[in-house]
Amino acid sequence: MEMTLNVNGRDHRLSLDSRTTLLDALREHIGLTGSKKGCDQGQCGACTVHLAGRRVLSCLTLAAAVQGRAVTTVEGLAQGENLHPMQAAFIAHDAFQCGYCTPGQLMSAVACVREGHAASDEAIREYMSGNLCRCGAYPKIVAAIREAAPQMAPKMERA
Amino acid sequence: MADDAGRPTGGLIGQPHVRIDGRLKVTGQARYPADEPLANPAYAYLVISAISRGRVAGMDLAATKATPGVIDVLTHENVGQEVKPPMGPDGKPTTTTLESDQIWHDGQIIAVVLAETYEAAREGAYKVVVRYAAEAPSATFDSPGVEVEPLKANETRHDPAKGDAAAAFAAAPVKIDARYDTPIQHHNPLELFSTTCVWEGPKLTIHEGTQNLYWLKGSVAGQLGLDLADVRTISRFVGGGFGSKGAPTSRTAWIAVAARRLKRPVKLVTTRDQGFTIATHRAETRHHLQLGATPDGRLTALVHEGWEVSSRPSSYNVSGTATTARMYACPNIATKVTVVHADRNTPGFMRAPPDTPYMFALECGMDELAYALGKDPIELRRINDTQTDPVSGKPYSSRSLMKCFDAAAGKFGWAKRDPKPGSMRDGDWLVGYGCATACYPCNIGPAAARLSLTPKGKATIQLAGHELGTGAYTLLAIVVADRLGLQVDDVQVMMGDSDLPPVPGAGGSNNAASTSNVAAKACEAIRQRLAMAAVRTNAGIFAGVDPATLTLVNRALVGPDGRSEPLETAASRVSPGAIEAHVENVPQGLPPDAAAALYHGRASLLRGQSREDVTAFAFGAQFVEIRVHRRTCEIRAPRAVAAFASGTIVNPLAAHSQYQGGAIWGIGSALHEQTEIDLRTARYVNHNIADYLVPVNADIGEVDVIFVPEEDHEVNPLGVKGIGEIGIVGMNAAIANAVFHATGRRIRKLPIRIEDLL
Ligand code: FES
Ligand code: FES
Numbered sequence: 079m080e081m082t083l084n085v086n087g088r089d090h091r092l093s094l095d096s097r098t099t100l101l102d103a104l105r106e107h108i109g110l111t112g113s114k115k116g117c118d119q120g121q122c123g124a125c126t127v128h129l130a131g132r133r134v135l136s137c138l139t140l141a142a143a144v145q146g147r148a149v150t151t152v153e154g155l156a157q158g159e160n161l162h163p164m165q166a167a168f169i170a171h172d173a174f175q176c177g178y179c180t181p182g183q184l185m186s187a188v189a190c191v192r193e194g195h196a197a198s199d200e201a202i203r204e205y206m207s208g209n210l211c212r213c214g215a216y217p218k219i220v221a222a223i224r225e226a227a228p229q230m231a232p233k234m235e236r237a
Numbered sequence: 238m239a240d241d242a243g244r245p246t247g248g249l250i251g252q253p254h255v256r257i258d259g260r261l262k263v264t265g266q267a268r269y270p271a272d273e274p275l276a277n278p279a280y281a282y283l284v285i286s287a288i289s290r291g292r293v294a295g296m297d298l299a300a301t302k303a304t305p306g307v308i309d310v311l312t313h314e315n316v317g318q319e320v321k322p323p324m325g326p327d328g329k330p331t332t333t334t335l336e337s338d339q340i341w342h343d344g345q346i347i348a349v350v351l352a353e354t355y356e357a358a359r360e361g362a363y364k365v366v367v368r369y370a371a372e373a374p375s376a377t378f379d380s381p382g383v384e385v386e387p388l389k390a391n392e393t394r395h396d397p398a399k400g401d402a403a404a405a406f407a408a409a410p411v412k413i414d415a416r417y418d419t420p421i422q423h424h425n426p427l428e429l430f431s432t433t434c435v436w437e438g439p440k441l442t443i444h445e446g447t448q449n450l451y452w453l454k455g456s457v458a459g460q461l462g463l464d465l466a467d468v469r470t471i472s473r474f475v476g477g478g479f480g481s482k483g484a485p486t487s488r489t490a491w492i493a494v495a496a497r498r499l500k501r502p503v504k505l506v507t508t509r510d511q512g513f514t515i516a517t518h519r520a521e522t523r524h525h526l527q528l529g530a531t532p533d534g535r536l537t538a539l540v541h542e543g544w545e546v547s548s549r550p551s552s553y554n555v556s557g558t559a560t561t562a563r564m565y566a567c568p569n570i571a572t573k574v575t576v577v578h579a580d581r582n583t584p585g586f587m588r589a590p591p592d593t594p595y596m597f598a599l600e601c602g603m604d605e606l607a608y609a610l611g612k613d614p615i616e617l618r619r620i621n622d623t624q625t626d627p628v629s630g631k632p633y634s635s636r637s638l639m640k641c642f643d644a645a646a647g648k649f650g651w652a653k654r655d656p657k658p659g660s661m662r663d664g665d666w667l668v669g670y671g672c673a674t675a676c677y678p679c680n681i682g683p684a685a686a687r688l689s690l691t692p693k694g695k696a697t698i699q700l701a702g703h704e705l706g707t708g709a710y711t712l713l714a715i716v717v718a719d720r721l722g723l724q725v726d727d728v729q730v731m732m733g734d735s736d737l738p739p740v741p742g743a744g745g746s747n748n749a750a751s752t753s754n755v756a757a758k759a760c761e762a763i764r765q766r767l768a769m770a771a772v773r774t775n776a777g778i779f780a781g782v783d784p785a786t787l788t789l790v791n792r793a794l795v796g797p798d799g800r801s802e803p804l805e806t807a808a809s810r811v812s813p814g815a816i817e818a819h820v821e822n823v824p825q826g827l828p829p830d831a832a833a834a835l836y837h838g839r840a841s842l843l844r845g846q847s848r849e850d851v852t853a854f855a856f857g858a859q860f861v862e863i864r865v866h867r868r869t870c871e872i873r874a875p876r877a878v879a880a881f882a883s884g885t886i887v888n889p890l891a892a893h894s895q896y897q898g899g900a901i902w903g904i905g906s907a908l909h910e911q912t913e914i915d916l917r918t919a920r921y922v923n924h925n926i927a928d929y930l931v932p933v934n935a936d937i938g939e940v941d942v943i944f945v946p947e948e949d950h951e952v953n954p955l956g957v958k959g960i961g962e963i964g965i966v967g968m969n970a971a972i973a974n975a976v977f978h979a980t981g982r983r984i985r986k987l988p989i990r991i992e993d994l995l
Contacts, residue, residue, distance in 0.1 A: 095356040102355060111272035112265020114476070116427045117509045121927040124427055152265035161263065169259035172894050175706030177262030178427040178476030184263060207933040210926065212427045212477050213706045214901030215894065216937040 081145050085110065086154030094141055100134075101125045103141035104151060112152040112181045116210070123209030126182035126189075127151050133189035152181035155188070164188050167226035168219075175213035183209050187223045188230070196227045247719035247790065250955075253890035254725055258474075258710045267474045270444040271431040271506050278433070279308060281495055281505035282358035283488070284348035284365045285514060286340045289374035289919035290580040293338040293347055297366035301350060304364060306357025311349040311495055313338050319494050321460045326484035326517060326585040328839075331551045334487040340369070341549055342582040343920040344514025349491050351499060355506075374580035374919035377421075377521060377546055384578040386552060397562035397628040400569035402527075405538035409529025413605045417526065417598040418986035419969075421546075421912040422519040423512070424587050425926055428476020430512050432489050433504040434496040440467050441493055446475040448483045449742025450701045450735040455838030456485035461493060465837065473733035478705040479902075480586030481516050483744045488515055513924040517585025518912065520546045522555075524598035528606050529569075534620040536567040543574045543595060548583040552576050557595025559846050563854070564599060564674060566623035580919050586744055588902055589677060589962035593969065600673035600970030601985065604977065608656075614672055614974070615642050615651065626852035634851040634951035637882035638674060641858040644943045645880035646672070649860040658981035666864040666873075669979025675857035675881070675967030678845030679958045681750040681824045682741030683831045688717065688759035689817040692808035694792045695727055698759065702732035702752050703743035706898075707961055708891030709752065715887055716753045716955075720760030722789035722804070738819065741840035746855075746959030753887055754955050755822040762818035764789055770810040771802070777810070778802055824953060826850070851951045855958040857881035859900065859967035863975035870994040874904050874936070874972065880943035884958035889944060892960050896942045899964015905932045906965060907972035911988050 083090045083103060090108050101118070104110045104127070116124030118137045125136040128150040155162040164187050167173070174180040186209045190196050195205035202220050211219065261267040286293075298310050313335045325331030332341035340347070348365055352358035375382035390396055406412065426446075433444040441463065447453045450470045458468045475482060488505065496503040507515060522545050529538030541561050545554045558572035587593075607614040622639050625632055646652075654670045655661055661668040686700040698717050702709050714728040721728075731737060741751050768784035771777050771794055778800055779787060786797040793801040808816060823831050824843045831841055845853035859879040865872050877900050886892045909930035913922045923929050949956045969987055976994070977983045984993050 095354055097356045098354075105272070106355065109274060110265070111268070114269075114427070115271070115429060115506060116476075117429075117926050119509065119925065121509070121925060122427060152263075156264055161260070165263040168263050169255050172256065172259075172890050174259075174262055175708075175891075175894050175898055176427070176475060176477040176704075177258075177267050177706065178269065180262050181265050203935040203937075207935040210427060210931060210933060212425060212479075212931060213894075214898035214932070214937070216901065216932070216934045217897060217940055218894065219934065 079142060081142055083141060083144065083149060085149045086151060096142055098141045099137050100139040100141045100144055101136035104136065110151050110153050114178055114181055116178065123186060124179050124182040126185040126209065128185060128189065133186050152184055155184060162188065163229035164226040167222035171218045171222040171225065173218040173222040174215050179209060179211045183211065183219055190223065191227045191230050196223055199224065247722055249715050249719035249725065250885065250887050251889065254711055254715055254888050256708055256711045256891065257714050257725065257730065258704065269428060269474045269476050270433065270446050270472055273433060273444045275433065275502045275504060278502040278504045279351050279353065279499050280355040280358045281492055281503050282350045282362040283346050283507055283511055283515065284350060284362050285344045285511055286347050288340055288369050288371045289343040291340050291369055291371040293340065293367060294370040295368040296348065300364040301361040304357060304361040306353040307350060307361040308353065309351040309498060311335060311491060316494050320490045323456050323460055323485050323487055323490065325551045325553055325583045327553045329551065331583045332548050335491060342514065342580055344511065346487060346515055349495060351495050351503060376914050376916045376919035377579055378523060378544065378577055380579060380916065386576045386578060388554060388574045388576060394556060396572045396574065397558060398571050399628055402538045402540045402569040402571035405569035406527050406529040406540055409537050410532055411530045411609050413528040413602050413609060415526055415602055415605060415985060417524040417601060419522045419594040419597055420987055421521045421914065422587060422906065422910050423912050423929060424479040424481035425929060425931060426477030426479055426481055429506055429509060430516055431506040432492045433502060434493040435502040436496055442469045442471060443489060443493065444471050445489060446482050447472045448475065448478045448703050448705060448744055449838065450703065451739045451838035452742055453485050453489065454735045457489050457493060460490045470735040471733060472703065475703060475705040478743065479588045480590065480744060483586045483742055486516055509926055510924040513912065513921050514582050517583060519587035519590065520584035522594040524595065526598045526602045528602050530606055530610065534610050534612050534617050536565055536621050538569045539567045540571045541599065542572065544577055545574065546577050546579055546581060548581050549578050551583040553583055553585065555591035557591030560592045560676060561595050561599040562628050563626050563846060563852065564676065565621035566627050570628060589966050592677060592966045593906065596966050597969040597987065600967060601973050604970065604974040605983065613656065615646055618642060618674060629852060631852045634853040635884065635947055635949040636854065636856055637945050637947050638856040640945050641856055641880040641882055644945050645858045645860050645878045648941060648943060649878040651860065658978055665867045667867060667979040669863045669975040669977065670860065671863065671971045671973070671975025671978055672858060672860045673967035673970035673974060675859050675963050676854045677746055677959065677963035677966060679750065679853035679855060679952050680745040680747040680842040680844050681754065681953050682747050682840045682842045683821065683823040683827060683835045684740040684751045684755035685738035685821045685835065686755045686759045687738050687817065687819045688763060689815040690721060690763050690808065691815045692805040694723055694804050696721055696723060697729040697731065698756055699731040699737045700740050700752060701735050701737040702740050703748065704732060705743055707743065707748060707895060708888055709748060711891060712749055712887050713752060713756050716756045717760055720757055721763065722791050722793065739835045741842060745842055746961045747842055749887060750953050750957040750959055753957050754953050755820060757955055758822045759818045759820045762820050763816055766811050766816060767794055767807045771807055774810060853952045855881065855883040855960065855963050857963055857967060859971045861971045861975045863972060863979050865976065865979045865994060870991045872908055872989065872991065874908065875938040878941040879964065880945050881960065881963060882945040882947040883960045883963065884947050884949040884952055885956040886944060887957065893942050895960050896964040897940045899962065900940050900968055901932055901937055902965040903968020904937065906987065907969045908988050
């Protein structure tokens with residue numbers, strides 16, 4: 079079926095199988111491979127993107143269902159050369175090892191702060207528990223979010 | 238070992254540095270194998286067996302072939318003869334897939350559906366109707382029909398032994414005689430197993446997440462009868478390995494065959510559940526441990542017998558007795574390992590393969606012995622600490638075990654512990670403190686590298702290394718910058734491609750030692766050329782100076798008296814373009830053909846426990862606080878402290894993450910992870926990453942890591958011991974020991990869960 083997806087501020091006209099997930103649409107058809115497939119069944123969070131500003135699992139979201147709504151992926155977090163404060167904090171705190179969960183962690187982390195769920199380490203741990211990190215970067219992810227949260231000025235945020 | 242890598246000069250080795258690939262990883266630009274852009278790919282989807290033993294009697298493919306978009310189906314009938322079976326992780330025969338109709342285990346690949354889209358391939362695969370000739374399978378230990386194979390000694394494996402352990406144990410005044418079990422575990426790296434194959438004429442390119450580019454290349458070339466030079470493997474970033482991507486597996490060759498048939502790229506991304514059976518796992522183990530001691534705590538006997546499950550054709554085993562026999566001074570040692578063959582997929586390397594299960598037994602046994610003696614568990618280890626390998630009598634290259642215990646105990650607050658089980662409480666929570674020894678042998682392999690340096694001070698190092706999350710790119714940039722007197726940003730690191738010079742696979746914690754030493758050797762080759770040119774010229778300030786005394790510091794060639802000339806001047810004397818060095822490093826003690834074998838993907842490692850000169854291990858001490866709820870028996874691990882001494886640490890920032898990640902793996906191993914198997918069908922039942930429990934963020938509290946300084950001049954020229962695996966090794970026992978301390982319940986199997994404490 080024909081559809082138009084708005085990703086990171088750009089429209090993409092696509093002809094896709096009606097069963098195609100948003101994750102596969104991004105990765106296999108638009109060429110945005112930053113979002114990762116870690117389970118394809120909603121268990122790991124590696125595929126987390128923002129849909130109209132809220133975090134969703136793109137592997138459990140059909141591409142056809144998100145037409146007309148803004149999708150933001152990890153590729154859309156930085157503004158040109160300027161990293162989003164969350165990205166910079168992840169690097170500074172070494173909040174990843176293999177990096178495979180990282181796009182999903184970042185999208186969840188940004189949403190976690192915006193949702194108001196980053197007030198304490200306990201809250202961060204709880205609201206980041208949908209994103210598995212098999213490398214075990216959890217303590218550093220918490221530290222990075224704690225540092226980035228106050229730096230997240232609204233102007234850094236894309237809708 | 239010859240000091241041909243020289244000594245650190247630049248002061249960068251040991252300074253924390255953020256990852257040079259960090260920006261790629263946080264912007265989504267790091268390209269994992271399934272991210273490679275492809276022209277007109279077809280998609281593959283695996284069909285796997287639903288029985289564990291028997292034959293494929295027939296397949297009805299009509300509905301599959303009628304599915305819109307489906308192009309082709311590979312089965313044993315149409316492609317079975319095109320591929321020779323791959324070898325197992327031990328380089329010996331293992332289970333097969335499409336080579337015949339035989340089914341060795343649950344979830345074995347039995348067909349590959351190829352289609353225009355992923356969705357069509359998946360639909361086609363679900364429509365394959367398989368008729369099986371099924372036989373009753375054997376699932377695990379004690380299942381009817383298993384074959385029991387006591388392992389014998391041969392050229393490569395020994396059962397460490399010394400004295401008369403049976404008699405010493407019988408005579409020992411204080412004894413522990415206990416049995417321990419560890420479960421099946423799956424690595425579950427977050428990246429799904431994937432393979433993409435692209436042919437250009439006779440040349441095959443494979444994009445696959447691998448910890449061993451040259452082994453994969455050599456294996457597929459051999460399986461398909463291709464010239465080694467015609468196969469290229471690319472894996473620039475690996476989304477976690479932990480051993481699961483160490484040895485070649487069967488899927489790769491079939492995707493290569495598929496791409497050849499279709500004359501277009503074929504991409505396979507397997508599902509999470511398929512990953513449980515098309516790759517490897519940590520097999521379940523059993524242990525019988527006997528410790529004998531004098532009343533003052535000296536060990537007099539150590540008997541460790543292990544049992545491990547493998548597949549029918551493979552005798553893959555980890556034989557961790559090679560580690561446990563060497564941990565403590567003991568005059569009488571006996572060990573033995575038995576493989577039990579069942580209808581299962583072949584196990585393989587998983588983070589500290591031998592040490593994780595076997596040290597669980599030994600370190601729980603030491604805790605039990607401490608209680609039997611009425612001694613502090615740390616003191617018991619101090620009494621039996623040794624600087625000599627008790628089996629071989631060789632000296633340890635360095636062993637800072639007790640320094641680690643003291644550092645970690647202090648930070649943890651061990652002194653506050655009341656040793657009486659069940660004595661420490663905090664409201665409704667029973668509090669327990671536990672500790673254990675961690676260790677891992679220091680391994681190093683032959684390696685090659687190409688290094689270039691421009692007069693402007695830009696260096697590029699190339700080797701077929703692997704970045705699994707260890708910080709491998711950054712490690713090399715630091716070493717090269719340090720040795721060439723540059724900044725880390727001046728160094729470009731190219732890895733992840735078998736067109737580059739070979740290094741061993743990233744396994745056995747050898748990567749840092751193997752690649753940093755060859756990089757340092759390449760830097761030394763360039764330094765020598767600059768120095769020789771500088772002393773031979775009549776014009777320069779170094780004319781006639783001993784070239785060995787010149788060093789590269791801060792983009793300059795510096796003499797012993799402090800006089801210096803800019804790198805640009807020194808380098809231009811050798812070449813107006815770039816100076817290049819191609820070097821190979823074969824650590825002393827490896828066979829003469831080690832370098833040649835490296836190019837064929839058969840790098841032999843010099844192993845820490847089988848060296849001629851010394852025994853080389855890294856050591857650590859791990860401490861955990863466990864809380865068990867008085868009513869619900871919920872188990873929490875709010876804090877852990879570990880201290881490690883692993884020789885030279887190149888990048889403490891990434892090393893900290895490795896250690897911490899290892900400890901978190903240990904929490905998962907001790908409290909969460911277990912692959913459940915149905916005993917009647919020999920099939921895994923929790924084959925997804927929600928039912929196979931791994932720690933989530935909320936499961937993890939404080940995990941402190943202490944670096945105990947250690948200089949080791951024996952282990953290798955740079956003194957690098959390796960850190961990727963040691964972090965998990967002590968955790969299983971530390972946690973079980975803490976559970977005992979909290980509750981008085983000695984749980985001798987993993988994982989320890991609520992139901993064990995009810
Ligand atoms: S890939 Fe979507 S949750 Fe795992
Ligand atoms: S960094 Fe590897 S899974 Fe999180």
